[in-house]
Amino acid sequence: MRTICGVAASKGIAIGKLCIRQNPAEMKNMPPAADxxxxxxxxxxxxxxxxxxxxxxxxxxxxxxxxxxxxxxxxxxxxxxxxxxxxxxxxxxxxxxxxxxxxxxxxxxxxxxxxxxxxxxxxxxxxxxxxxxxxxxxxxxxxxxAEQLNGMREKGIVAVEELLPSEAVTFNRRKVLAFLSKSGSRYSHAAILLRNAGIPYVVGLEDSYQSLVQAETVVVDGFTGDVVLNPDTMALREYGEKQYEYFLHLHALHELRGCPSVTRDGYRIDIHANIGHVEDVQQVLDNDADGIGLLRTEFLYLGNNMDCSEEGQFQAYKKVLEKMQGKRVVIRTLDVSEEPEISQWRYGDRVNPAMGFRAIRFSLRRPDLFLTQLRAILRASVYGKAAVLFPVVTSEEEVIKAKALLQQARASLEAEGVPVADKIEIGIMIETPAAVILSDRLASMVDFFSIGTNDLTQYILATDRMNDSIASLYNPRHPAVLRMIDMTVANAKKHGIWTSICGESAADAELLRFYLAMGVEELSVAPSSVLELRRIVRQTTLGKYKDRIIQKYCNG
Structure with a gap:
């Protein structure tokens, strides 16, 4: 028996026969084409x-x-x-x-x-x-x-050098118990898909991957990243018990539907869900989220069958609001880095579009598109509790211009006799260091902050979470990141507005006490994370040492 270590990319325990995908034939000395x-x-x-x-x-x-x-x-x-x-x-x-x-x-x-x-x-x-x-x-x-997964005659665990997104969709769920890969990141498309599917996955085995050829049976621990080769009787018993405990845990989560997310000593935090399409609302309802903390609207602009007209957007937002039956739906305005109809593969001389012409900058440069979206949101606002969120804000001027266009859209609808909700909350995403530093001023201009921890962490640490060579430097718990979040929340409270934490960090159980201690009002996570976070909140006692908790995390 031997244990090798990778990176845990999707939770779960799997025990089974190992199937290693063979690499495709090398393309060497191919003859020239005849015609x-x-x-x-x-x-x-x-x-x-x-x-x-x-x-x-x-x-x-x-x-x-x-x-x-x-x-x-x-x-x-x-x-x-x-x-x-x-x-x-x-x-x-x-x-x-x-x-x-x-x-x-x-x-x-x-x-x-x-x-x-x-x-x-x-x-x-x-x-x-x-x-x-x-x-x-x-x-x-x-x-x-062509690389292809080997056909499997019985249930087992598949090892690949690199798992592709298409393979994460098409694998036989009745046969594949888990995946292992030599390379990859827990933030890859394949890893995200497998997490949503509930399939254990360990990535980044690197040089240890070669050891798999010696194994017939393996244990995959999607919690720790450990892979046990040829486990003995004791290891099989230990991991079998851990596997059963996890099954009972998932069953217990469903019992929390309808329960509030309140600590044992009375601190409440709402747990909302992030979605990217109208059809995703059912996942929100199935997991009993308190609302939708982030509705990404890019789906309306992607694909040949999507309708990004005012009427098309209105119908989509209306449908989401009606399904949520009065729970808040935060609608983020368009966050693209170029014209929606232009192929995302053509960037010309724009070497870093994620830090360039995108989000609120794009919307303000294209007021025709922006006004269309704002009118659709306002029209839909009478069908539920809508809030509008402006992404990648870096200045007060951007907020002033965005709010002016929102008011222009409202005035035009009222002049046409179209009903609009009396009050619609306005928020901005805090996902750049500039927004954090200006948060004391920005807080006086809006109703809420949504802290986008994924981009904020990358911008603060100058690191890339999808770059395998420096992925270890991407750390949402870094003191610099947590201090900036603390600063933002404090400025929000000073001006009487609420704050939501959005991104992978929001689902981090280790940071939950930190967010509770700061008095964050909302977490916004993937629908599948809602009940697990609710369980942790309800088992937590914050106590009277909130300041000490904040200092502990901020000082590293």
Whole structure:
């Protein structure tokens, strides 16, 4: 028996036979193509077949995981349609006399290397997408060169060098008990999908991955990242008991539906859910969230069948508000880094779009689009309790301009005789150091803050949570991050406004006492995290030492 260690990416315990995916055949010394026209025809036939397959994956992901996590496959279709990507493939066929599969392979290697070396998190994450799309093309051109999971005759645990998003959707849930991977991040698309599916996953085994060839049976601990090779009788008994305890734990969570999130000594914190599509509301209701802390509206602008007109947006927001039956729904205005209709793969000379022309900056530069969205939100506000949230704010001027446009939208609707709620709360996302430093001034201009901890942590620490080489530096518990959150909450309280914590940090059980001690009014998390956090809150006693708790975390 031997234990190797990786990074825990999805909770759970799995015990079973190990199945290691074999790497695809290497593409060496491929003969030149006999007829370039035939290869071009093969390429386009493969693209058509791949697009059908990815559309099917999108529908599967939408059904299994909800709209937000399924959007990755829309971006894969965009890549298939991208001129630069396909021109590169065709150039290899026409000028280098390559076969279609060789051209796809070489182009994928080129783009994979290009994206993997980028500093920006969003762009670097595209390297896995490149590999996934190329695999679909190769599957139809020559299956020998496409990575595929081995067929499994019995239940087991699958080990792969890199798990692709499409594999996280299509695996056989009756056969696959857990996944292991040599590389990867707990923030990858595949990891997010598996967490939502409740499948244990350990990533980042690195050099230890080679040890798996010696194992027939393994234990995967998705809580610690430990992988036990060829466990003995005692280890099997120990992990079997841990597995059963986790099953009882999940069952007990459902008993908390309808219960308030209040500590034993009377401190309350509301636990809201983040969603990215109208269809995700059912997950919010199933998990008994206190409201929707973040409705991402980008889904209305992505995909050929989406309707981003005023009427289309109004109907979507109205549907969400009606389903929530009076619980607050925070609608975040559009956060894109370019025109919605432009392929996300074309950035020209914008090497770091996540820190450039996006979010409130984009909306203020395009008041026609912004006013359309604001009018739709205001029209829908009479059907529930709506709040509007402006993302990536860095100055008072941005808030003044956004509020002026909101007032303009209200005035135009009232002049047309369209009913609008008397009061709609206005908030801003605190996700930049600039917003934190100015939070004492910004608090006097809005009704609430939503602290976006994912981006805030990255901007404060100058690190990227999806870069495997520096992922260890991404630390939401870093004293600098917690001090800035403390400063923001204190300024909010000074001006009598409420604060929500949003992002991965909001679901961090270790930080819960810190947020409770500060008097944070709301956590906004994935729907699947709501009941677990409620359980922890109800088992917590904050006591009279709130100041000491804050100092403990802020001082590291």
């Amino acid at each position: 370039a026209n035939i290869e071009i025809q093969r390429l386009y036939a493969a693209r058509t077949a791949a697009e059908r397959k990815i559309n099917k994956l999108y529908r599967q992901a939408l059904h299994k995981f909800g709209a937000e996590d399924s959007l990755i496959f829309k971006s894969h279709i965009m890549l298939l349609e991208d001129h630069e990507f396909f021109d590169h493939i065709q150039s290899h066929i026409l000028h280098d006399h390559m076969t279609a599969e060789s051209a796809v392979y070489m182009t994928a290697q080129h783009f994979y290397q290009f994206f993997s070396e980028m500093e920006d998190e969003y762009m670097r994450a595209r390297d896995t997408d490149i590999r996934d799309v190329a695999r679909h093309l190769l599957r139809y051109l020559n299956p020998d060169y």
